[in-house]
Amino acid sequence: MNASSSSSSPPQTQTQTAWTYTTQGLPRQILSINHNYPVPPPPSGTDLFIRVTHISLNPGCYITLEAIPTWVRRLVSGGKTEYVPEGEFSGIVVSVGSDVGDNSSSSSSTPSPSSDSNADPKFTSFQQFKPGTRVFGCLPVPSLLGGSGTLAQFISVPSTQVCVVPSKNMTMAEAAGLSGAGLTAWAMLNEVPGYGVSEIEREGSKPRVFINGGSGGVGTMLIQLAKAQGAYVVATCSERSRELVKSLGTDEVIDYRANSPLPEYLSRHYSSASTRFTHILDTIGSQSLFESCASYLESTGVYINVGNFEGIFKTVFRAFWNEWAEVRARWGMGFIGGVPRTYKMISTTPNGAKAAILAKMVEEGKLRVVVDEVVGFHAQESDGDGKGRGVLDAYDRMLARNVMGKIVVKVQNP
Numbered sequence: 001m002n003a004s005s006s007s008s009s010p011p012q013t014q015t016q017t018a019w020t021y022t023t024q025g026l027p028r029q030i031l032s033i034n035h036n037y038p039v040p041p042p043p044s045g046t047d048l049f050i051r052v053t054h055i056s057l058n059p060g061c062y063i064t065l066e067a068i069p070t071w072v073r074r075l076v077s078g079g080k081t082e083y084v085p086e087g088e089f090s091g092i093v094v095s096v097g098s099d100v101g102d103n104s105s106s107s108s109s110t111p112s113p114s115s116d117s118n119a120d121p122k123f124t125s126f127q128q129f130k131p132g133t134r135v136f137g138c139l140p141v142p143s144l145l146g147g148s149g150t151l152a153q154f155i156s157v158p159s160t161q162v163c164v165v166p167s168k169n170m171t172m173a174e175a176a177g178l179s180g181a182g183l184t185a186w187a188m189l190n191e192v193p194g195y196g197v198s199e200i201e202r203e204g205s206k207p208r209v210f211i212n213g214g215s216g217g218v219g220t221m222l223i224q225l226a227k228a229q230g231a232y233v234v235a236t237c238s239e240r241s242r243e244l245v246k247s248l249g250t251d252e253v254i255d256y257r258a259n260s261p262l263p264e265y266l267s268r269h270y271s272s273a274s275t276r277f278t279h280i281l282d283t284i285g286s287q288s289l290f291e292s293c294a295s296y297l298e299s300t301g302v303y304i305n306v307g308n309f310e311g312i313f314k315t316v317f318r319a320f321w322n323e324w325a326e327v328r329a330r331w332g333m334g335f336i337g338g339v340p341r342t343y344k345m346i347s348t349t350p351n352g353a354k355a356a357i358l359a360k361m362v363e364e365g366k367l368r369v370v371v372d373e374v375v376g377f378h379a380q381e382s383d384g385d386g387k388g389r390g391v392l393d394a395y396d397r398m399l400a401r402n403v404m405g406k407i408v409v410k411v412q413n414p
């Protein structure tokens with residue numbers, strides 16, 4: 001008998017429905033629905049027990065499903081043999097651990113944003129978490145690697161990973177897509193020391209930001225956050241995404257398919273002193289774009305990459321190689337791949353305190369999560385006419401890399 005509950009009432013049974021896997025591979029090969037997956041134990045310490053309403057899919061998840069051997073997962077998870085994918089969620093607090101405390105002195109649903117991009121994690125303690133609170137967030141990295149994911153009806157999460165859903169301008173489906181992509185974009189714009197977009201503005205000139213891949217989860221966030229921070233934004237996408245990318249505030253949209261190869265196009269149109277970029281923010285991970293960037297990226301600019309669409313192992317190797325490209329170029333070793341520009345590969349560790357910065361922006365109408373499609377939790381196959389699409393169809397779309405913004409799974413009604 002599997003768990004059922006409404007609103008914030010605790011589950012009536014010890015089992016629940018979850019998508020699980022026991023081996024390494026692509027989602028359609030390894031995922032199946034399990035109606036008897038154990039419900040997490042009651043929350044202890046600072047944990048929250050959450051009834052999940054929505055989750056959003058993240059490319060990092062299907063990449064690691066395929067890349068991480070099962071023995072590694074078993075090791076990280078302390079011996080588990082069945083795993084749940086995904087890390088982002090929105091849902092409703094069912095119960096709280098004994099150390100979550102009563103923060104009822106707070107009057108706001110979300111705390112004020114901090115101008116410090118590394119906002120103090122204690123910030124979260126100003127948020128009220130109690131049964132019935134609508135929340136969103138992202139699991140900590142060890143849970144992701146250990147396969148204690150969110151594609152399930154109930155989860156237990158440290159409260160430091162969680163943020164209250166803004167009181168206006170945001171649905172639960174949108175909330176599920178805010179943390180991962182939003183905080184990655186935030187980090188690209190604000191957390192590389194010496195290269196923050198607002199630092200450039202303070203020096204008197206407007207930052208000129210080029211976004212490679214403006215229509216995906218990270219790209220749609222980057223455009224809005226860069227515009228909110230005063231940048232001039234040029235972004236790529238395919239023709240079908242042009243209207244969306246424009247509507248988010250992009251100043252110039254480039255169709256990367258019609259203008260291929262992109263590095264040559266940029267060299268032709270963006271190499272003058274007034275058109276060169278201060279930041280190239282790559283959500284795709286295009287090696288050729290970096291190798292040619294000296295002609296369209298200012299010498300004091302930065303190339304920041306989070307993408308791995310050319311392959312995860314290649315990307316990891318290149319990250320190391322590219323970080324030294326500037327040194328090679330300056331020591332006269334350009335012939336072995338030197339590029340006289342600064343390259344940074346970054347990742348982010350989402351937490352509730354930082355998510356509160358984005359939640360506040362949403363509440364104020366300055367940021368929105370673009371949701372491409374909301375699919376069902378139970379449907380396993382498309383019925384062929386676009387209705388009844390489920391989890392596996394959603395993964396197929398992710399793998400085909402044709403999602404605009406975020407793709408969300410509705411697990412149960414809020």
Ligand SMILES: NC(=O)c1ccc[n+]([C@@H]2O[C@H](COP(=O)([O-])OP(=O)(O)OC[C@H]3O[C@@H](n4cnc5c(N)ncnc54)[C@H](OP(=O)(O)O)[C@@H]3O)[C@@H](O)[C@H]2O)c1
Pocket residue numbers: 058059060063179180181182184212213214215216217218219236237238239240241256283284285306307308309347348398401402403404405406
């Ligand atoms: N989402 C996160 O939380 C997160 C966090 C950290 C790192 N990352 C990494 O960042 C990368 C991007 O993630 P994401 O969530 O933004 O991916 P995504 O949403 O799956 O990106 C899909 C989009 O990529 C566009 N695209 C595909 N090839 C392109 C190309 N050559 N040039 C420009 N656009 C292209 C497609 O746009 P068109 O249809 O317009 O072509 C599609 O809309 C991934 O490698 C991911 O692992 C993501």
